[in-house]
Amino acid sequence: xxxxxxxxxxLRLVVSVAIICLGATAIPESVSAQGQDPSRISRHExxxxxxxxxxxxxxxxxxxxxxxxxxxxxxxxxxxxxLVYIDNTRALGIDDLSTVPTSNVExxxxxxxxxxxxxxxxxxxGSAANGVILxxxxxxxxxx
Numbered sequence: 435x436x437x438x439x440x441x442x443x444x445l446r447l448v449v450s451v452a453i454i455c456l457g458a459t460a461i462p463e464s465v466s467a468q469g470q471d472p473s474r475i476s477r478h479e480x481x482x483x484x485x486x487x488x489x490x491x492x493x494x495x496x497x498x499x500x501x502x503x504x505x506x507x508x509x510x511x512x513x514x515x516x517l518v519y520i521d522n523t524r525a526l527g528i529d530d531l532s533t534v535p536t537s538n539v540e541x542x543x544x545x546x547x548x549x550x551x552x553x554x555x556x557x558x559x560g561s562a563a564n565g566v567i568l569x570x571x572x573x574x575x576x577x578x
Contacts, residue, residue, distance in 0.1 A: 472497070475542040489539055489569055490531035500544040500567055501528060516565040517550070521573070534569060543568040 470479065475496055486492045493500050500516065518525040520534060545553060550562035 473544045473546075475539075477540055480536050480539055480541075483536070486536050488532045488536060489534040489542060490528065492536050492539070493531065493542060493567070497542075497544065500542075500565075514564045516544070516567050517562055518567045518569070520569045521571055528567075531567070531569065534571065538571045538573070540570045540572050542570075 470476070475492065479496060480486075480492065483492065483495065486495055515528050518528060518530055520530065525531070545562075545566040545568065547563050547565050550566040554562055554566065
């Protein structure tokens with residue numbers, strides 16, 4: 435057994451270690467510099483972006499990870515999407531977020547697949563397997 439690496443394998447090893455080290459020290463996308471909750475877009479954040487017109491555009495700008503499906507993808511199957519609930523009513527899909535003006539949004543939350551299964555139950559169709567986006571509008575906010 436040869437204990438010495440060829441120049442090509444040595445280069446692969448160095449690149450792999452560098453990728454691992456950089457990945458471990460990089461700041462994750464979900465961590466905000468202002469300490470905001472990575473699974474929630476608050477009314478305060480929404481007000482900081484008055485140029486954004488609808489909930490879908492807002493999510494794309496502030497938390498694009500909410501939109502990324504977690505399941506398997508292929509050339510034939512569409513990319514899996516998280517379920518969307520607007521004021522506790524299930525929407526038909528992600529595109530329905532574009533019908534919700536940001537002026538009406540109180541907050542937007544993302545539930546991981548595990549959190550979604552705990553809240554909505556797990557079904558045979560695996561509908562919450564890609565997470566859930568919950569949009570709460572201002573008309574749903576109850577005075578305290």
